[in-house]
Amino acid sequence: MEYIKSTKNEKVKLWKKLLSKKFRDQTGTYLIEGEHLILEALKTNEVVEIMIQEDKTISNAWSLNHEKISVFTISEEISQHISDTKSPQGIFAVCKKRNTKVDFTKHARFLLMDGVQDPGNIGTIIRTADAAGVDVVILGEGSGDVYNPKVIRSAQGSHFHLTIESGNLSNWVNQIKQNEVPLYGTALEKAVDFQSITPAKSFALVVGNEGSGVSREILEKTDQNLYIPIYGQSESLNVSIATGILLYHLRKSI
Amino acid sequence: MEYIKSTKNEKVKLWKKLLSKKFRDQTGTYLIEGEHLILEALKTNEVVEIMIQEDKTISNAWSLNHEKISVFTISEEISQHISDTKSPQGIFAVCKKRNTKVDFTKHARFLLMDGVQDPGNIGTIIRTADAAGVDVVILGEGSGDVYNPKVIRSAQGSHFHLTIESGNLSNWVNQIKQNEVPLYGTALEKAVDFQSITPAKSFALVVGNEGSGVSREILEKTDQNLYIPIYGQSESLNVSIATGILLYHLRKSI
Numbered sequence: 295m296e297y298i299k300s301t302k303n304e305k306v307k308l309w310k311k312l313l314s315k316k317f318r319d320q321t322g323t324y325l326i327e328g329e330h331l332i333l334e335a336l337k338t339n340e341v342v343e344i345m346i347q348e349d350k351t352i353s354n355a356w357s358l359n360h361e362k363i364s365v366f367t368i369s370e371e372i373s374q375h376i377s378d379t380k381s382p383q384g385i386f387a388v389c390k391k392r393n394t395k396v397d398f399t400k401h402a403r404f405l406l407m408d409g410v411q412d413p414g415n416i417g418t419i420i421r422t423a424d425a426a427g428v429d430v431v432i433l434g435e436g437s438g439d440v441y442n443p444k445v446i447r448s449a450q451g452s453h454f455h456l457t458i459e460s461g462n463l464s465n466w467v468n469q470i471k472q473n474e475v476p477l478y479g480t481a482l483e484k485a486v487d488f489q490s491i492t493p494a495k496s497f498a499l500v501v502g503n504e505g506s507g508v509s510r511e512i513l514e515k516t517d518q519n520l521y522i523p524i525y526g527q528s529e530s531l532n533v534s535i536a537t538g539i540l541l542y543h544l545r546k547s548i
Numbered sequence: 549m550e551y552i553k554s555t556k557n558e559k560v561k562l563w564k565k566l567l568s569k570k571f572r573d574q575t576g577t578y579l580i581e582g583e584h585l586i587l588e589a590l591k592t593n594e595v596v597e598i599m600i601q602e603d604k605t606i607s608n609a610w611s612l613n614h615e616k617i618s619v620f621t622i623s624e625e626i627s628q629h630i631s632d633t634k635s636p637q638g639i640f641a642v643c644k645k646r647n648t649k650v651d652f653t654k655h656a657r658f659l660l661m662d663g664v665q666d667p668g669n670i671g672t673i674i675r676t677a678d679a680a681g682v683d684v685v686i687l688g689e690g691s692g693d694v695y696n697p698k699v700i701r702s703a704q705g706s707h708f709h710l711t712i713e714s715g716n717l718s719n720w721v722n723q724i725k726q727n728e729v730p731l732y733g734t735a736l737e738k739a740v741d742f743q744s745i746t747p748a749k750s751f752a753l754v755v756g757n758e759g760s761g762v763s764r765e766i767l768e769k770t771d772q773n774l775y776i777p778i779y780g781q782s783e784s785l786n787v788s789i790a791t792g793i794l795l796y797h798l799r800k801s802i
Contacts, residue, residue, distance in 0.1 A: 427779025
């Protein structure tokens with residue numbers, strides 16, 4: 295187990311650079327932090343390196359005997375340096391980006407994000423989709439990066455449970471329609487109360503940007519657009535709350 | 549309109565102190581920031597002072613001719629000083645704490661928080677409760693402060709739409725039961741799937757702490773405890789997401 299003490303170390307510089315999307319994209323890797331997340335990641339064979347702060351102990355549940363994982367001991371100063379939080383947990387891992395594949399013969403439930411920006415919202419939506427039994431989460435080009443540290447924190451490990459894709463949302467929507475999966479958008483106009491939709495075994499739901507919602511281009515391709523009635527005086531719901539309400543309705547008692 | 553330039557000004561010191569719960573409790577006032585929130589607050593006659601940064605213009609929608617509201621022009625430095633955000637909007641108001649009253653002959657829907665801590669969660673829950681047509685939100689003693697600046701931001705004006713109370717949750721629960729409002733807790737054990745509950749005109753829902761949930765003392769007093777099934781592999785739902793799912797089910801099509 296190599297011991298690294300200085301923030302000037304070349305390894306440390308690479309870890310630090312994983313805070314930027316550009317470097318994550320270049321290397322096809324990303325950084326996760328905290329025991330719970332790393333335990334989930336270890337189930338996937340995607341962990342490349344693990345870094346443990348010198349004064350931290352790891353639980354017996356860990357099995358670090360994988361040949362392909364390098365383990366480093368690091369100083370507290372390095373923890374502070376490579377973490378994006380004020381109080382780092384002192385346990386990190388570098389993971390390969392997920393290499394999952396959509397399989398329309400197996401996957402039945404899809405959640406698509408069209409321009410969702412806030413990392414906390416993206417992470418909470420991934421966690422909620424996991425809970426609601428969604429199989430595939432797709433982030434459109436205008437959405438935030440699924441490997442952003444705050445997204446990963448908010449998703450609490452659901453990254454490792456789901457098939458997560460990104461790319462051009464129109465292309466994904468076309469594929470979903472070709473496979474005859476009922477496609478629902480979320481909108482205030484030309485939309486029906488979500489409670490009028492009968493749950494079915496298969497569905498795809500598109501949720502949109504915090505300010506502007508789902509783009510018109512996508513809304514025109516859906517089978518039906520849904521709204522959530524506002525019974526009180528608030529103007530709208532947070533996008534992750536709306537996603538939870540809709541997914542649990544569409545998924546209901548099937 | 550008085551012009552205040554220095555952060556040493558006595559008024560500015562008082563505004564700054566409103567960032568602390570202690571001073572909010574002592575004075576019975578709190579600070580809000582941003583045009584949208586202040587417009588909502590002006591509907592309630594609870595605004596005492598308004599402070600506008602010298603280079604900001606206010607929209608025509610504002611009516612500042614209330615006799616009882618003092619208006620101040622402030623420097624950008626003061627905006628930075630009294631705001632808890634990095635990029636203040638430059639428009640603030642001091643409000644009297646809300647003086648609302650629960651009326652069991654009129655109010656039918658109640659949302660109780662038992663030890664919810666995170667200000668973002670508390671604010672989002674208030675906003676969601678408003679959307680779902682809840683009449684009264686009650687924060688138990690172990691919950692965060694409803695007048696915390698982050699709570700107010702996350703609630704996006706719903707503070708001014710609802711009856712909001714705080715205090716000993718057991719006492720509130722007793723009152724709710726005496727008034728024969730069906731009382732639901734949220735729990736993983738001794739609980740039923742929320743989808744088995746038939747929506748009714750009146751209900752009270754208790755949601756709990758992010759880590760430990762609703763306290764046993766309260767769970768023992770409820771008519772029924774509810775759980776949200778987890779269909780995937782995530783361990784739990786965020787408390788504000790769970791609140792949204794449950795409220796929209798309990799409120800459904802009544």
